[in-house]
Amino acid sequence: MAEKTWVRMVTAQTPTNIAVIKYWGKRDETLILPVNDSISVTLDPAHLCTITTVAVSPSFDQDRMWLNGKEISLSGGRYQNCLREIRARACEVEDKEKGIKIAKNDWEKLHVHVASYNNFPTAAGLASSAAGFACLVFALAKLMKAKEDNCELSAIARQGSGSACRSLFGGFVKWIMGKAEDGSDSLAVQLVDEKHWDELVIIIAVVSSRQKETSSTTGMRDSVETSLLLQHRAKEVVPKRIKQMEEAIKNRDFGSFAQLTCADSNQFHAVCLDTCPPIFYMNDTSHRIISCVEKWNCSEGTPQVAYTFDAGPNAVLIAHNRKAATQLIQKLLFCFPPSSDADLNSYVIGDKSILKDAGIEDIMDVEALPPPPEIKGCPEMQRRCELFHLYETW
C-alpha cells in the first residue's frame, strides 16, 4: 500500500424512482425480500437525485457517513450489509499517477468516508432512501472497482432499501421478487430504457416536504402483520397487474398504463388504511389532486394524466405528452394558486419552457447548477423525462 497521505474519491449521482406497481410488504425483513414484484419509472436526476461521494484513505480510522451535511451512524444493519457485500466484491485498484495501489485484500482493512446529498426533501414520500442506497452501492462499487453489473449491484442495494434496487437503471424497471431464500434472485431488471417512451412528462406536486409520521419500514411491517387485504393483493392482484403493466409499457398504451398506475396507487393506500393502527399517507390536498385528475381524464374520455402517491402526500403525475403536461400545469396553478408574492421560480422548478407553453411568462431563466466534479453516473441513469416541483403553499 502507498504512504498514508493519499485519498481516492468517487462521486456518483443516482436518480430516484417511483413505483407504478407498488412494493408494500416484506417476506424477509433482514434480506429485504418483497411479497410481490414491482415496476417503477426512473426520474430525471436533475431535480430528484442523490449525489454521493465516497472516499477511501489509509488515514481514515473508521467508516463514517454524512447525509445532507450531518453525520449519521453507519452502525445500522442496512448500511453494514451494503458495505460488507461490496467489500467482498472489491478488486485491485492502481493509480500510478497518484501512487495509489490497493490490493484486493487491503479493502478489508481500509475505511471509507461517505458524503451524500439529496436535492429534494428526505423521507417525505419521494423515495429518498431509494436513490440514497442505490447511489451508495454504485459509488462504492466504482471506488472498489467491483466487476458486477447493475443487475447484480441492485441485489446489494436492495439490502439497504428495497426500492433502491430499482434506481440502478433508467427507463422502466422491474424488481423481480425472486424465490430463493438467500435473496440472490431478488433483483432489478430494466424493462425498457428511457428512450422507449420519451413523450411521457412527469410532474411532482409537492404537497408537503415534512418528514412522514410513519416510516415506510414501520408501516410496511405493520401492514404485513395486521392487514387482512395485503396477502390477497400480493398473491392475487399484483401478479396480473405486473403482466398488464409490462404489456402497457411495451405498447406505449397510455390508457392502460394510467388505469393500472392509479388503481395500484389507490390499492396500496387502501392496504395502509386496512393496517392496524391505520396509516394515512395522503391528505385532503392529495385527494383534491386525485379528484381533479379523475374528472379531467373522465371528461376527455381517455386518460391524459396518471397519478401515483408513495408513502407521503406528494403527487407524482405522469402526463401522456407535453401538451397534457402543459394543461396539467395550468390546472394545478388554477386549483392551487401561488400566493401573490410567491416567486414562481421557486414555486415551480424544472423545465421552465413548459411553463411558457402554459402561458406563464413571469419566469426568469435560471442557470442550471454546475454538475459536481467527477460524476460516475451510468448512462442508463440519465434523463428520462421533464420534472416539475410545485412547492407547498397550499
Added chain:
Amino acid sequence: MAEKTWVRMVTAQTPTNIAVIKYWGKRDETLILPVNDSISVTLDPAHLCTITTVAVSPSFDQDRMWLNGKEISLSGGRYQNCLREIRARACEVEDKEKGIKIAKNDWEKLHVHVASYNNFPTAAGLASSAAGFACLVFALAKLMKAKEDNCELSAIARQGSGSACRSLFGGFVKWIMGKAEDGSDSLAVQLVDEKHWDELVIIIAVVSSRQKETSSTTGMRDSVETSLLLQHRAKEVVPKRIKQMEEAIKNRDFGSFAQLTCADSNQFHAVCLDTCPPIFYMNDTSHRIISCVEKWNCSEGTPQVAYTFDAGPNAVLIAHNRKAATQLIQKLLFCFPPSSDADLNSYVIGDKSILKDAGIEDIMDVEALPPPPEIKGCPEMQRRCELFHLYETW
C-alpha cells in the same frame, strides 16, 4: 268505506343505526341483497331519528311524501317496493268512534300521504336513509294493521334502503345476508337488546353536515364493479369478524369489540379507496380523530373508545363507559376547541350532565322538545345510550 272526510294517521319514530361490521356491496341491486352479513348498534332516537307521520284518507288522490318539509317524488323503485309490500300485507281497520272502516281490499285503492322529518343532517353519512325507510315501513304497517313482526318488516324496509332493516330493533342487530334468490331470508335479527350492554356511551363528532359527494348507492355499485379487494373482504374477512363480533358483544368484551369495530371501519374505507375512481369519505379531520383515539387507546394499554365512520367524515365514537366518555369529551374539546363566541349549547347536544362531569359548566339546562303526538315507537327502539353532537366549527 266511510264518507270522504276522514283521515287516519299514525306517527312513528325510528332511530338510526351505525354498523360496527359494515355493509358495503350488493349482490342484487333491485332486491338490495348484500354481499356479507353486517352488525349494527342502534342509536338513541332522542337525537338521531326519523319521525314519520303516515295518513290515509279517501280524499287523497295519489301517494305523496314530504321529507323535511319538502315534497319529494315517490315514483322511485325503492319507495314503490316498500309501499307495494306493505299494501299486500294490509288488514281490515275499524275505528268506530271516528266512523272509519277499511276493508282489506280497500287498501289497494286508497292513497297515503307521508311526512318525514330527520332531526339530523340528511345524507352526511349518518344513515339518514336507514332510519327513514325503517320508519316509513313501520308507520305504514301500523297504519294498515299489518300483522308481521319486526323481523318480517325488516325484509321490507331492506328493499327501501339496505341498512334500514337494522333500524327496526334496538340494542345490537345483525342483518343476515341470506341465500334465497328472492331475498326472503335477508333480514335483521336482534342479537341483544339495549339493556345488555348499557354502559356504552356513543358520541358523534359531526365533522361536516354537508351532503356527501358520492352517495352510498353509487359508491357501493362502483366498489362491487371495480374493487379487487371487495369480494375477498366479503367472503374471507367478514364471516370470521361477524362471529368474533357476536362473541365480543355477548361477553361485553370491550377490547375485542373496539379492535373489530375500528378495523372493520378502516377496511370499509380501504375498499372505497380501492374503487375506481377512488371514494374518499373521511377527511383530514376524520384522520385526526382516529389518531387521537388510537394514541389514547395505546397509552391506556386497553381500548377506551372505538371509532367507526360510515359514508361520510363524521366520527361515531363508542366509549367503554361514562368515565371514558367524559374523558373523550374533554379530549375532543381540547383538540377541536369551539370558537370563543360559540354557544356550547349548540356545539354539544345530548346529555348535558356528561359535560358537567367533564368540568364544563357553561351549559344551560335545555328543555327536551315535547314528543310529537301519538308516537308508535316499538319498545325495542327506545334509548340505547347517550348521544352527543359536536358541531362543525373545525
